[in-house]
Amino acid sequence: MVLIDRSYRGKEFLNENGFTLHAILTISDILEILEEEKLITKDQLNAVSRFLLYDVSGKRLNFEQRLKGCKNPATRKLYERMKEKQSNLILSLDVDTEKEFFTILEQVSTHIIMVKTHIDILKDFTPDFITKLLRIAADYNILIFEDRKFADIGSTVRKQFQGGIYKISNWADFITVHMVPGPGILNGLFDHTKTKTSAFLLAAMSAEGNLITENYSRRVIEIAKKYDKHISGFIGFGKTEHDLKKLKNKIPETMLLLTPGVNLEQTGDGMGQQYVGIEEAVRGGSDAIIVGRGIYAADNPASKAKEYKEKAWKAFVTYNL
Numbered sequence: 001m002v003l004i005d006r007s008y009r010g011k012e013f014l015n016e017n018g019f020t021l022h023a024i025l026t027i028s029d030i031l032e033i034l035e036e037e038k039l040i041t042k043d044q045l046n047a048v049s050r051f052l053l054y055d056v057s058g059k060r061l062n063f064e065q066r067l068k069g070c071k072n073p074a075t076r077k078l079y080e081r082m083k084e085k086q087s088n089l090i091l092s093l094d095v096d097t098e099k100e101f102f103t104i105l106e107q108v109s110t111h112i113i114m115v116k117t118h119i120d121i122l123k124d125f126t127p128d129f130i131t132k133l134l135r136i137a138a139d140y141n142i143l144i145f146e147d148r149k150f151a152d153i154g155s156t157v158r159k160q161f162q163g164g165i166y167k168i169s170n171w172a173d174f175i176t177v178h179m180v181p182g183p184g185i186l187n188g189l190f191d192h193t194k195t196k197t198s199a200f201l202l203a204a205m206s207a208e209g210n211l212i213t214e215n216y217s218r219r220v221i222e223i224a225k226k227y228d229k230h231i232s233g234f235i236g237f238g239k240t241e242h243d244l245k246k247l248k249n250k251i252p253e254t255m256l257l258l259t260p261g262v263n264l265e266q267t268g269d270g271m272g273q274q275y276v277g278i279e280e281a282v283r284g285g286s287d288a289i290i291v292g293r294g295i296y297a298a299d300n301p302a303s304k305a306k307e308y309k310e311k312a313w314k315a316f317v318t319y320n321l
Protein backbone atom coordinates (compact mmCIF):
# COMPACT_ATOMS: atom_id res chain seq x y z
CA MET A 1 0.00 0.00 0.00
CA VAL A 2 1.26 3.51 -0.77
CA LEU A 3 0.54 6.25 1.74
CA ILE A 4 0.02 9.44 -0.22
CA ASP A 5 0.41 12.80 1.40
CA ARG A 6 -2.54 15.15 0.73
CA SER A 7 -0.24 17.67 -0.88
CA TYR A 8 0.31 15.22 -3.75
CA ARG A 9 -3.39 14.99 -4.49
CA GLY A 10 -4.20 15.37 -8.17
CA LYS A 11 -0.51 15.28 -9.07
CA GLU A 12 1.63 12.67 -10.75
CA PHE A 13 4.79 11.39 -9.18
CA LEU A 14 7.23 8.54 -9.61
CA ASN A 15 7.44 5.71 -7.10
CA GLU A 16 10.75 4.06 -6.21
CA ASN A 17 10.39 1.57 -9.11
CA GLY A 18 10.08 4.39 -11.61
CA PHE A 19 6.31 3.95 -12.17
CA THR A 20 4.18 7.04 -12.54
CA LEU A 21 1.45 7.15 -9.89
CA HIS A 22 -1.49 9.47 -9.96
CA ALA A 23 -2.74 10.46 -6.53
CA ILE A 24 -6.52 10.65 -6.52
CA LEU A 25 -7.48 10.34 -2.87
CA THR A 26 -5.39 10.82 0.22
CA ILE A 27 -5.70 9.08 3.55
CA SER A 28 -7.06 12.35 4.94
CA ASP A 29 -9.72 12.49 2.22
CA ILE A 30 -10.78 8.94 3.03
CA LEU A 31 -10.96 9.75 6.74
CA GLU A 32 -13.17 12.74 6.05
CA ILE A 33 -15.51 10.65 3.91
CA LEU A 34 -15.70 8.01 6.66
CA GLU A 35 -16.56 10.70 9.17
CA GLU A 36 -19.20 12.24 6.91
CA GLU A 37 -20.75 8.79 6.49
CA LYS A 38 -20.70 8.42 10.30
CA LEU A 39 -18.50 5.34 10.07
CA ILE A 40 -15.96 6.93 12.40
CA THR A 41 -16.44 9.66 15.02
CA LYS A 42 -15.01 13.18 14.87
CA ASP A 43 -12.68 12.24 17.74
CA GLN A 44 -11.37 9.27 15.79
CA LEU A 45 -10.87 11.46 12.73
CA ASN A 46 -8.91 13.97 14.81
CA ALA A 47 -6.81 11.33 16.53
CA VAL A 48 -5.80 9.61 13.29
CA SER A 49 -5.18 12.94 11.55
CA ARG A 50 -2.85 14.03 14.34
CA PHE A 51 -1.13 10.68 14.17
CA LEU A 52 -0.53 11.08 10.42
CA LEU A 53 0.43 14.73 10.74
CA TYR A 54 3.41 13.97 12.90
CA ASP A 55 4.81 11.27 10.67
CA VAL A 56 3.20 8.50 12.58
CA SER A 57 5.17 9.45 15.67
CA GLY A 58 2.04 10.24 17.68
CA LYS A 59 4.37 11.84 20.21
CA ARG A 60 3.56 15.50 19.77
CA LEU A 61 1.92 17.37 22.65
CA ASN A 62 -1.61 18.63 22.24
CA PHE A 63 -2.55 22.31 22.54
CA GLU A 64 -3.21 22.25 26.30
CA GLN A 65 0.04 20.41 26.99
CA ARG A 66 1.95 22.88 24.84
CA LEU A 67 0.36 25.81 26.67
CA LYS A 68 1.12 24.23 30.02
CA GLY A 69 4.76 23.60 29.12
CA CYS A 70 5.29 27.07 27.71
CA LYS A 71 7.40 29.34 29.93
CA ASN A 72 7.67 32.42 27.69
CA PRO A 73 4.96 34.85 28.93
CA ALA A 74 4.42 36.45 25.51
CA THR A 75 3.96 33.07 23.85
CA ARG A 76 1.51 32.09 26.59
CA LYS A 77 -0.50 35.23 25.86
CA LEU A 78 -0.76 34.21 22.23
CA TYR A 79 -1.83 30.66 23.10
CA GLU A 80 -4.43 32.12 25.46
CA ARG A 81 -5.80 34.53 22.84
CA MET A 82 -6.19 31.59 20.47
CA LYS A 83 -8.19 29.72 23.06
CA GLU A 84 -10.32 32.68 24.11
CA LYS A 85 -11.11 33.88 20.60
CA GLN A 86 -11.19 30.43 18.98
CA SER A 87 -9.04 31.85 16.25
CA ASN A 88 -5.58 31.39 14.78
CA LEU A 89 -5.80 34.29 12.37
CA ILE A 90 -3.22 37.08 12.30
CA LEU A 91 -4.00 40.09 10.14
CA SER A 92 -1.10 41.70 8.33
CA LEU A 93 -2.42 45.25 7.95
CA ASP A 94 0.01 46.73 5.44
CA VAL A 95 -1.92 49.89 4.59
CA ASP A 96 -0.35 53.33 4.46
CA THR A 97 -2.68 55.66 6.35
CA GLU A 98 -3.84 55.69 9.94
CA LYS A 99 -7.46 56.09 8.88
CA GLU A 100 -7.43 53.01 6.68
CA PHE A 101 -5.57 51.07 9.33
CA PHE A 102 -8.04 51.66 12.13
CA THR A 103 -11.13 51.41 9.94
CA ILE A 104 -10.16 47.91 8.83
CA LEU A 105 -8.83 46.87 12.22
CA GLU A 106 -12.12 47.70 13.95
CA GLN A 107 -14.09 45.82 11.28
CA VAL A 108 -12.13 42.60 11.70
CA SER A 109 -11.11 42.82 15.36
CA THR A 110 -13.39 40.07 16.68
CA HIS A 111 -11.92 37.53 14.26
CA ILE A 112 -8.20 38.03 14.78
CA ILE A 113 -5.81 37.24 17.62
CA MET A 114 -3.08 39.59 16.51
CA VAL A 115 -2.45 42.46 14.12
CA LYS A 116 0.87 42.55 12.32
CA THR A 117 2.18 46.01 11.53
CA HIS A 118 4.89 47.40 9.29
CA ILE A 119 4.97 50.63 11.19
CA ASP A 120 7.33 52.29 8.69
CA ILE A 121 4.78 51.89 5.88
CA LEU A 122 2.46 54.48 7.46
CA LYS A 123 2.92 57.84 5.79
CA ASP A 124 1.07 59.81 8.50
CA PHE A 125 2.58 58.14 11.58
CA THR A 126 2.58 60.09 14.82
CA PRO A 127 3.06 58.74 18.37
CA ASP A 128 -0.74 59.01 18.77
CA PHE A 129 -1.04 56.07 16.43
CA ILE A 130 0.53 53.85 19.10
CA THR A 131 -1.76 55.15 21.84
CA LYS A 132 -4.78 54.38 19.72
CA LEU A 133 -3.44 50.98 18.65
CA LEU A 134 -2.81 49.95 22.25
CA ARG A 135 -6.33 51.00 23.24
CA ILE A 136 -8.00 49.05 20.44
CA ALA A 137 -5.77 46.05 21.08
CA ALA A 138 -6.83 46.05 24.75
CA ASP A 139 -10.52 46.56 23.93
CA TYR A 140 -10.61 43.71 21.43
CA ASN A 141 -8.13 41.33 23.03
CA ILE A 142 -5.65 41.57 20.17
CA LEU A 143 -1.87 41.32 20.37
CA ILE A 144 0.50 43.54 18.39
CA PHE A 145 3.21 42.17 16.12
CA GLU A 146 5.68 44.60 14.54
CA ASP A 147 7.19 42.88 11.53
CA ARG A 148 10.42 44.91 11.59
CA LYS A 149 12.60 41.96 10.52
CA PHE A 150 15.67 43.13 12.42
CA ALA A 151 18.79 41.93 10.61
CA ASP A 152 21.86 43.87 11.73
CA ILE A 153 24.61 43.78 14.33
CA GLY A 154 23.54 43.84 17.98
CA SER A 155 24.43 47.48 18.60
CA THR A 156 22.43 48.74 15.63
CA VAL A 157 19.31 46.64 16.22
CA ARG A 158 19.23 47.78 19.84
CA LYS A 159 18.86 51.38 18.64
CA GLN A 160 16.32 50.43 15.99
CA PHE A 161 14.28 48.46 18.55
CA GLN A 162 14.32 50.94 21.41
CA GLY A 163 14.84 54.29 19.73
CA GLY A 164 14.01 56.35 16.68
CA ILE A 165 10.48 57.65 16.29
CA TYR A 166 8.82 54.26 16.70
CA LYS A 167 10.25 52.98 20.02
CA ILE A 168 9.08 49.49 19.14
CA SER A 169 10.24 47.90 22.40
CA ASN A 170 7.63 49.96 24.29
CA TRP A 171 4.58 48.60 22.56
CA ALA A 172 5.10 45.50 20.39
CA ASP A 173 4.18 42.15 21.90
CA PHE A 174 6.24 40.51 19.15
CA ILE A 175 8.82 41.39 16.53
CA THR A 176 10.42 39.47 13.68
CA VAL A 177 14.14 38.81 13.51
CA HIS A 178 16.42 37.48 10.77
CA MET A 179 19.24 35.36 12.16
CA VAL A 180 21.70 36.14 9.34
CA PRO A 181 23.97 38.13 11.71
CA GLY A 182 24.14 35.23 14.21
CA PRO A 183 23.16 35.14 17.90
CA GLY A 184 24.62 38.60 18.68
CA ILE A 185 21.48 40.12 17.23
CA LEU A 186 19.47 38.58 20.08
CA ASN A 187 21.89 39.96 22.68
CA GLY A 188 21.56 43.37 21.08
CA LEU A 189 17.79 43.21 21.18
CA PHE A 190 17.20 41.65 24.57
CA ASP A 191 20.17 42.07 26.91
CA HIS A 192 19.79 44.78 29.57
CA THR A 193 16.21 45.68 28.63
CA LYS A 194 12.99 45.19 30.50
CA THR A 195 10.98 44.85 27.29
CA LYS A 196 8.09 42.40 27.26
CA THR A 197 8.50 41.95 23.51
CA SER A 198 9.31 38.46 22.26
CA ALA A 199 10.63 37.42 18.84
CA PHE A 200 9.63 35.23 15.96
CA LEU A 201 12.62 34.18 13.89
CA LEU A 202 12.43 33.91 10.11
CA ALA A 203 12.95 30.20 9.45
CA ALA A 204 11.49 29.85 5.95
CA MET A 205 10.25 32.65 3.70
CA SER A 206 7.46 32.83 1.16
CA ALA A 207 9.35 34.96 -1.37
CA GLU A 208 10.18 32.98 -4.50
CA GLY A 209 13.90 32.31 -4.93
CA ASN A 210 14.77 33.39 -1.39
CA LEU A 211 18.17 32.23 -0.19
CA ILE A 212 17.12 30.36 2.96
CA THR A 213 18.20 26.71 2.86
CA GLU A 214 17.09 23.76 4.97
CA ASN A 215 20.39 23.88 6.79
CA TYR A 216 19.93 27.58 7.57
CA SER A 217 16.44 26.89 8.96
CA ARG A 218 17.86 24.15 11.17
CA ARG A 219 20.58 26.46 12.51
CA VAL A 220 17.99 29.16 13.26
CA ILE A 221 15.95 26.67 15.27
CA GLU A 222 19.03 25.48 17.15
CA ILE A 223 19.84 29.06 18.19
CA ALA A 224 16.23 29.68 19.23
CA LYS A 225 16.36 26.77 21.67
CA LYS A 226 19.13 28.54 23.60
CA TYR A 227 17.22 31.83 23.72
CA ASP A 228 13.75 30.53 24.48
CA LYS A 229 13.20 33.27 27.07
CA HIS A 230 12.97 35.75 24.21
CA ILE A 231 11.82 33.60 21.32
CA SER A 232 8.20 32.61 20.78
CA GLY A 233 8.67 30.67 17.59
CA PHE A 234 9.18 30.97 13.88
CA ILE A 235 7.85 32.46 10.71
CA GLY A 236 7.72 29.55 8.33
CA PHE A 237 6.33 29.14 4.86
CA GLY A 238 6.14 25.95 2.84
CA LYS A 239 4.76 25.51 -0.64
CA THR A 240 3.24 22.21 0.42
CA GLU A 241 1.99 20.55 3.56
CA HIS A 242 4.98 18.24 3.32
CA ASP A 243 7.51 21.13 3.29
CA LEU A 244 5.86 22.66 6.34
CA LYS A 245 5.79 19.36 8.20
CA LYS A 246 9.53 18.96 7.71
CA LEU A 247 10.04 22.36 9.31
CA LYS A 248 7.48 21.82 12.05
CA ASN A 249 9.08 18.57 13.15
CA LYS A 250 12.29 20.43 14.00
CA ILE A 251 10.56 23.06 16.12
CA PRO A 252 10.37 22.74 19.92
CA GLU A 253 6.82 21.86 20.90
CA THR A 254 6.05 24.91 22.99
CA MET A 255 7.17 27.31 20.27
CA LEU A 256 4.77 28.46 17.59
CA LEU A 257 4.93 28.25 13.82
CA LEU A 258 3.28 31.22 12.08
CA THR A 259 2.76 30.99 8.35
CA PRO A 260 2.59 34.02 6.03
CA GLY A 261 1.80 33.75 2.33
CA VAL A 262 -1.71 32.41 2.90
CA ASN A 263 -4.41 33.37 0.44
CA LEU A 264 -7.65 31.69 -0.57
CA GLU A 265 -7.79 33.14 -4.06
CA GLN A 266 -4.26 33.85 -5.30
CA THR A 267 -1.16 31.75 -5.90
CA GLY A 268 1.18 34.75 -6.13
CA ASP A 269 1.31 38.53 -6.51
CA GLY A 270 3.60 39.00 -9.51
CA MET A 271 6.34 40.34 -7.21
CA GLY A 272 7.69 37.05 -5.89
CA GLN A 273 5.14 36.40 -3.19
CA GLN A 274 3.95 32.79 -3.13
CA TYR A 275 0.75 31.62 -1.48
CA VAL A 276 -0.35 28.41 0.12
CA GLY A 277 -3.92 27.46 1.09
CA ILE A 278 -5.23 27.45 4.66
CA GLU A 279 -5.78 23.70 4.86
CA GLU A 280 -2.33 22.87 3.55
CA ALA A 281 -0.67 25.31 5.94
CA VAL A 282 -2.48 24.04 9.02
CA ARG A 283 -2.15 20.39 8.07
CA GLY A 284 1.56 21.05 7.70
CA GLY A 285 1.63 22.11 11.34
CA SER A 286 1.15 25.85 11.13
CA ASP A 287 -0.25 27.17 14.42
CA ALA A 288 -1.49 30.47 13.04
CA ILE A 289 -1.83 31.95 9.58
CA ILE A 290 -0.79 35.47 8.61
CA VAL A 291 -3.07 37.03 6.00
CA GLY A 292 -2.62 40.46 4.45
CA ARG A 293 -4.14 41.35 1.09
CA GLY A 294 -6.50 38.37 1.21
CA ILE A 295 -8.37 40.35 3.89
CA TYR A 296 -7.52 44.05 3.81
CA ALA A 297 -7.76 44.32 0.02
CA ALA A 298 -11.09 42.46 -0.12
CA ASP A 299 -14.35 44.30 -0.89
CA ASN A 300 -15.61 43.34 2.54
CA PRO A 301 -12.67 42.79 4.93
CA ALA A 302 -14.94 41.82 7.83
CA SER A 303 -16.65 38.95 6.05
CA LYS A 304 -13.34 37.82 4.51
CA ALA A 305 -11.70 37.82 7.94
CA LYS A 306 -14.57 35.73 9.28
CA GLU A 307 -14.14 33.27 6.42
CA TYR A 308 -10.37 32.96 6.95
CA LYS A 309 -10.84 32.62 10.68
CA GLU A 310 -13.49 29.92 10.43
CA LYS A 311 -11.57 27.88 7.87
CA ALA A 312 -8.25 28.18 9.70
CA TRP A 313 -9.71 27.40 13.11
CA LYS A 314 -11.66 24.41 11.79
CA ALA A 315 -8.45 23.04 10.27
CA PHE A 316 -6.54 23.76 13.48
CA VAL A 317 -9.09 21.98 15.65
CA THR A 318 -9.03 19.02 13.30
CA TYR A 319 -5.31 18.61 12.76
CA ASN A 320 -3.37 20.56 15.29
CA LEU A 321 -5.29 20.99 18.55
Ligand code: S5P
Pocket residue numbers: 092094118147176204205206207235237260261262263273290291292293294
Ligand atom coordinates in the same frame (compact mmCIF):
# COMPACT_ATOMS: atom_id res chain seq x y z
O1 S5P B 1 8.30 34.99 4.39
C1 S5P B 1 7.54 35.90 4.67
C2 S5P B 1 7.57 36.52 5.92
C3 S5P B 1 6.67 37.51 6.21
S1 S5P B 1 6.63 38.14 7.79
N1 S5P B 1 6.60 36.31 3.79
C4 S5P B 1 5.71 37.32 4.04
O2 S5P B 1 4.87 37.62 3.19
N2 S5P B 1 5.77 37.96 5.27
C5 S5P B 1 4.89 39.12 5.55
O3 S5P B 1 3.53 38.68 5.54
C6 S5P B 1 4.97 40.25 4.54
O4 S5P B 1 5.93 41.20 4.93
C7 S5P B 1 3.56 40.81 4.54
O5 S5P B 1 3.45 41.78 5.55
C8 S5P B 1 2.69 39.64 4.89
C9 S5P B 1 2.03 38.95 3.72
O6 S5P B 1 1.13 39.81 3.09
P1 S5P B 1 0.13 39.30 1.95
O7 S5P B 1 -0.58 40.54 1.52
O8 S5P B 1 0.97 38.72 0.85
O9 S5P B 1 -0.77 38.28 2.58
